[in-house]
Amino acid sequence: MRLVVAQCSVDYTGRLTAHLPLATRLLIVKADGSVLVHSDGGSYKPLNWMSPPCQLKVVDRADVEDTADDPTDDPAPLPEEDWVQQWDVVHAKTGDRLRVRLHEILEDTSVELGIDPGLQKDGVEAHLQALLAQNIETLGTDWSLVRREYPTAIGPVDILARDADGATVAIEIKRRGEIDGVEQLTRYLDLLNRDPLLAPVRGMFAAQAIKPQAKVLAHDRGIDCVTLDYDALRGIDDAESRLF
Amino acid sequence: MRLVVAQCSVDYTGRLTAHLPLATRLLIVKADGSVLVHSDGGSYKPLNWMSPPCQLKVVDRADVEDTADDPTDDPAPLPEEDWVQQWDVVHAKTGDRLRVRLHEILEDTSVELGIDPGLQKDGVEAHLQALLAQNIETLGTDWSLVRREYPTAIGPVDILARDADGATVAIEIKRRGEIDGVEQLTRYLDLLNRDPLLAPVRGMFAAQAIKPQAKVLAHDRGIDCVTLDYDALRGIDDAESRLF
DNA sequence: GCCTGAATTTCGACT
DNA sequence: AGTCGAAGTTCAGGC
Structure with a gap:
């Protein structure tokens, strides 16, 4: 260098x-x-x-x-x-x-620096997804996980779950909820609702913070919004793991 | 520093x-x-x-x-x-x-550096938009510009134009054409076509390069795609300005 | 000031 | 290798 x-x-x-x-x-x-x-x-x-x-x-x-x-x-x-x-x-x-x-x-x-061992990260969207999947009941009593990364023709849905009534819910997770996330979830919902085995599928947009425009668009399309508390989810997870 | x-x-x-x-x-x-x-x-x-x-x-x-x-x-x-x-x-x-x-x-x-005069840029999306607006006839004979940054409730449409038949065309410009650009244009078209004074409005997606997935989605929604040649547009513009 | 969209984005994962 | 989505994005422009 x-x-x-x-x-x-x-x-x-x-x-x-x-x-x-x-x-x-x-x-x-x-x-x-x-x-x-x-x-x-x-x-x-x-x-x-x-x-x-x-x-x-x-x-x-x-x-x-x-x-x-x-x-x-x-x-x-x-x-x-x-x-x-x-x-x-x-x-x-x-x-x-x-x-x-x-x-x-x-x-x-x-100066001679040599190669760098590189950065070790923790706490991004993948982690949020894992935490929410593991604590799916925080979204509602008797909710259950179908699977993470549920595959579709246009890409994997972050989380597919069932609510207390057994209805299917497609969950899109973002660190920050913006309008394109709602668009993405809308495309998934269009596709999933063509599958008679799944339909009707409703959508849930989950993020640490959701921008007003994204909330408006989501609501307009019948998509629920939920704000995720990373620290709280991690706290739950830690508490659960301490039980074993 | x-x-x-x-x-x-x-x-x-x-x-x-x-x-x-x-x-x-x-x-x-x-x-x-x-x-x-x-x-x-x-x-x-x-x-x-x-x-x-x-x-x-x-x-x-x-x-x-x-x-x-x-x-x-x-x-x-x-x-x-x-x-x-x-x-x-x-x-x-x-x-x-x-x-x-x-x-x-x-x-x-x-070392003491002092404040920097800063970077002067040229050739970004705003410039592409200005060039295309000024050379709207490159899209087709007898095309005419309605206006740049045509305002709508969900944001401004990059360019609104009329084709040779007098039909309204909404043009979305990106440096690189990707799927979210098509989504954006689709939202504009939905809105514009509710206006009886404008409808029917068709869409045109213009970029220096358009990704295959974006092309497919645009075509599926009846939106035309056009690739912009920045140097060619600039060339036309220079040639025109030399006439005066 | 916040909010929105672009970027010479860069980065990483996956196909 | 190309494609796609995320980023401690950063940056610039509009309201």
Whole structure:
């Protein structure tokens, strides 16, 4: 990994065209050749970047414009033109280009990091689904689980259950309930209700938080909404597991 | 901005729980207190991070465990326990926590960057929409623009146009055409067709690339698909502007 | 301010 | 390898 702090301007051409005016920034060149351009703010997203696989070519201004002209003949370059080194980064597959022109290099260090063991995660949607499946009775007395990831032609339904009356319920689980989740559940319900062995199937939209628009659309389509409390579900689960 | 290269382990608790085992990484502390943990690979996303607004507290091991015990009495610490400095970063609003334990510091530099003028973009969906609106006749002879961002109760339709027969066409534009774009257009069409002054309104799904599943769904609902060539549209636009 | 939709999204799982 | 859905998404624009 190479870390450079420099006054630089940046141009990107690929999916879109973008330009960064001259300013002091952090440039990171990773082992795979990828380049990140960071400012001293924003969030984790760089101002500009090139993803791997790509190749970096460094060009020194002196090597390019080493003419025999008398320097006194040259007009003073504009600040934007007064670079000393240029990085040309080209994406190996898409051909996207990133050009960094360095004007003044304030820091330049390289360091060997080695491969990273990687991040271990816990507590996302898959976990919510497992917890709700294991505690399906929190949705109502005498509810029972049919199965998780119930397969259909257009994809698996998160949870299929039966309510106290034995009616089938298709449950769509999201961390955050938004309108597209309701659309997804609607497609499942359309399909499931064509199956005479299952029909009538009603829908339930379950999420840690559901946006008002999603609630309105769900209600309009006769889909119930329920807010999940991850900590509470985990608490129930822990309490149950302690019984054994 | 502070740049630290160090052997470290990281723990995050917030929306989820995550852990990074001991390894050598780059740590970036930005002016707003935000912290990024980068490895020498992956893409622009850090392995872990804390977004602003947040506060960083640095704790030295020596200050915490400065006991009077005879050092020979202490059992040799496990590698994971053998840290020399700890960073506690707490998000000001959500309370999310990031803990970085530094074991060996290989680099530690600070640099003043100042505020960044920011990225200038070109060629995103808004631009596509403007270009297509200005060149609506590329969709068919004698087509005409009704208006961009045609307002409805559930949001604005990207473009409303009339075809050669005077029939109304609602156009949904995406950079990449996917299934939710078709769903969106379907909702607009349902609504627009309830308006006797407009009905019948047909739909057109326009994107630089449309996924097969989206095409199938669009076709199934009688929605036409069209692939937009951004460079060609821009070319037409440039050519037209040169006429004046 | 919240809310909504796009993103050079990136990332992971599954087909 | 392609496709699809989620993300501690982040980001920009509208109300």
